[in-house]
Amino acid sequence: MSPESMSPESMPPEPRSCRIIESTLREGEQFANAFFGTEQKIEIAKRLDAFGVDCMELTSPAASDGSRRDCERIAGLGLRAKILTHIRCHPDDARLAVETGAQGIDIVFGTSSLLREFSHGRSVDQIVERAAEVIELLRGHDLEIRFSSEDSFRSDPEDLFRIYQTVDRLGVHRVGIADTVGVASPRAVSQLVGRLRELVGCDIEFHGHNDTGCAIANALCAFDAGATHIDTSVLGIGERNGITSLGGLVAGLYVRDPDGIRERYDLPLLRGIENFVAELVGIDVPFNNVVTGFCAFTHKAGIHAKAMLNNPSTYEILDPADFGLERYINVAHKLTGWNALRHRAEQLNLELDERELREITRQLKKLADDKPLGLSDVDTLLRSHRSQEMTLS
């Protein structure tokens, strides 16, 4: 409809082609409550591997001796997923990273330097110079190399593109765009990633924070605009209020191609992974968490309940069964309708005609105005009414 939708770029990529870089063991460690012991990290890594993520990013071996040891341990597990570690663009960090046995190195440039130095042009050359040194050091180690800026959306795009094009020529496998402060709008993400897609030949990674609640949508926009890899963490844990959640991204891809995503990931494992991590960091799974929030498949309004009973797809774009979950239709409240009660009466094997059901609905709404009700209240009402009818006849 819009000019945009006419352009070839608007042909969305195959959802199953999206590569997930699961960063619970790096970004997630920056979550306020996070303290992962070695065995806990290994358990998280194994569960994410079983779920089917493509890569896992680990805290820099330069952070502490324990971080270095854990990186070596996990890189040595022989998981199907590729193990990456995240370092500053510094030769010392790069040497440490190579020794861990990780299969990929994610190089990142600090925001402060970017923000400060981009005020005068020579900084770009300095960045490129330092990048070339580190990339040269890593080459020949058969490692996957990523180079990412930080706070990409508050940097001068032309400066950014100059750097990305240079490291692309230097042979990095992937460049990264990071919305480090969660300031980017979906449109800004589409535009920056789309433009970068035209300028580099290597893969593109997107990392988005959730400060304004757009991390999942921004990741989907980045993927649509040409990003090949998306960073996630379990429940989105990370600095401040976190990043794109694993479950949110997967759900967004699932609605575009349920079959492809069902094949690609072991979806029923999602809830267990989320519960495990939530317990480790001492948080509750948010009530409104995508897919696994306690009410994600609970239907209430009368018109919704009626339609759901006829055809679940009318109000559900995700099939709970695919995630090992169940649907619940709540009929015990004042927003209910007689069709929903008819369905319940049938479950109870009670024969009630429309007139009776409409009367029971009226009575139920009256009760529900005064106090919260449960299904047992509904059943009592249906049964009592039925028995009245029987005594009358």
Added chain:
Amino acid sequence: MSPESMSPESMPPEPRSCRIIESTLREGEQFANAFFGTEQKIEIAKRLDAFGVDCMELTSPAASDGSRRDCERIAGLGLRAKILTHIRCHPDDARLAVETGAQGIDIVFGTSSLLREFSHGRSVDQIVERAAEVIELLRGHDLEIRFSSEDSFRSDPEDLFRIYQTVDRLGVHRVGIADTVGVASPRAVSQLVGRLRELVGCDIEFHGHNDTGCAIANALCAFDAGATHIDTSVLGIGERNGITSLGGLVAGLYVRDPDGIRERYDLPLLRGIENFVAELVGIDVPFNNVVTGFCAFTHKAGIHAKAMLNNPSTYEILDPADFGLERYINVAHKLTGWNALRHRAEQLNLELDERELREITRQLKKLADDKPLGLSDVDTLLRSHRSQEMTLS
């Protein structure tokens, strides 16, 4: 950069011009745990009015006698915000709604009918016929009239546009696009709303569900594409895992124009409203809730802490003080850096040079590899080290 960004439509509207239709008392009542008594509804309405929302949408008076009475009570409070009520497109509901004294009527068409009937064209005429009847009935009552479809993103756009253009000519004040099932991508929202903006002269409302976690981003995209009104609820409560949250939308507008939004809304009231509603419906505010999540302003990684100490804007796009909140910089972990510890030493009035601080940082990281630490551990380490120095000298 992209063709899109060259077009006039890409000039974003004034954030403060966004009109919020707060639907906690309608959509929020459809939340699994929601049971609001009359006094509770009144308290919610007063708090939202004090915060500065433009309109409040209430459950249909046709839902139950209590719903009708509550609608009359709240419409009679004389709040600054406009009171709207939400009805099916039916003359009986419309008559009831007029009698409540509400200032606006939000008419909605059920999904099931749309989905089913759109398979054959005559349905569009039926819908328009019914709409005309109800709109005619409401006209002359000095009411604001909105006409919305349901599940707009799974309906035939051409059918939708025909209906919207007709009701626009019939004189409704606002047409509504609803992503009832949370299936829409930000791009789809931009395209549908953008196209509708070209076809109707009346205001446009957007209502978006959060099934794939895109409700906040989709609302911002709708606003950018020409929507004048956005539906929200406190914490996003609603059917299933809910809709765009009030705090999320306001935060998204705030980052574009902090001064304008500070003037427009009483931001420090947000947390109190969220806590009040969370308690009523028996949920916890999500750990990652926009603005008010417990860690939304907690900074941890060393490089972040260092930059934050120099200039908070490096890693914060929202000023916690504007929301009556405070920032917390956590330095007691293995991701910390010596600059962060120097800042803490200064707070404790301990004179430590870089060499000493780097050594203390090394010791702290070693401790942090083994167990979670608190600020007291950091202070002990800083003080003990200082005293060693003093005994040595």
